Amino acid sequence: MFLWKFPRGYAKIVFTAKRPEAFANELLKNGVSLHNVHRISCGEVEALIRFDRLGVLLEIASDLGVESRIIKTGGVTLPVRLLLARCALFIGLALSAALIALLSRRILFISVDGASAELNSAVRSLIEDELAILYKPASSIQRELIRTEILELAPCLEFVRIEVDGVVLRIELFENLDSEKERQLDPSSIYSNCDCVIVKLCAFEGKALVRSGEAVKKDQLLVSGNLTAEGGEYVCVHSDAEIIGEVARVFEIRVDPTASVPIAGGNFESVAAVELFGLGLLSQSRFEDRVISLERRTALDAAFLPVFVSGGKANELVIGSKTLSRDEMLSEAQTRLNAVIASALPDDAMIVSKSSEFAISGGALILTAKVHTYEKIGYTRYL
């Protein structure tokens, strides 16, 4: 009911007069409301008034010769309260605005494109590491210096465009491809880069010397750039062809019967585990690597949650020698074989057949795989 005093502010006053009632009536006539009026003694009365009425009270008290004193003030006026409540918000907004203003004038991101990924990366590292442009003010960017440094780094570039877009420094690279194009027009022939069987040969320029289904050797001439024109004169052209060959590769993996594997050692310690909704917590261990075997599992009713507590032991893992079974050797060989094949084949190779067989020789397992692929073959040799 008297919450008014908190948002508006209030003052607790004591006024002393021969007849405090007369002073109170005068206050009421002048619009000064009184609250919680107590009589302290015969001529002394204590009351609360609104803070903004304090001036009127003092004026009336002065006129009537009533002694009044303020013994306490409290609460805050509403606007001040609102400001205080939102103080953190205002400070945050001001700081954010200052931060945005500050950062928006600096280079925060660098975008490099237009050339190969390697060259883009090299230019980016040049700008970030050597020129240290990141986080510098945009106004301090020396474009000519950057352009010169980039062109020195990569002479194959013809032109470098540098733009500052807000907080992003955009660098567009333009490669000089004319020399490469001219080179590509020089007379040339196409040779096989491996032993294979030609599956498809489509010569756009030059003379095809082999046919589909024909087996060719490595470095064998496939498409010739020397042509015999009418009249017996030789004409040299730049050979261009699409050649697909079937390439057979043999991979061999040897796995010894003994292997170094981590095994459970003799050192062990007791462990405990707590499991809740499939998430487990395990006690800490002094072993870096260990193998855990839990034996006891107890369900606890913890506030209707399904909690399981397990106990067991953890053995330290040590590197030991183990004799592999045939299946283990085969599994190991298959894993290594797949890795070798994946790394050996070109990206555009398509596996058309794959066969493998293993043999045991002297206890070791030897896995042999024959892989046939279709892939682009041929390399250009200039005349």
Add this chain to the structure above:
Amino acid sequence: MRLSGLPESTASDFPCVSLLADKHLELENHLGILEFGERLIRIHTAIGIFRVEGDSLEIRNAERSSLLIEGKIQSISYESDK
């Protein structure tokens, strides 16, 4: 007032007293506080002096024309005619 058909309390200076149990008393249209103490409060009204007796009496809120008195109210009365 009777001719207008309105209740007398709505348009006159007559005091209007609202008493809630023996704890709260609200008096409207008062003309000033004559005496104020813990056991007795006397208030000037248009029809006389309004007298409130009790224990631990306190003026909780005093406005220009209304008073709210709280405490253990034992009796209310008018002392005399105007």
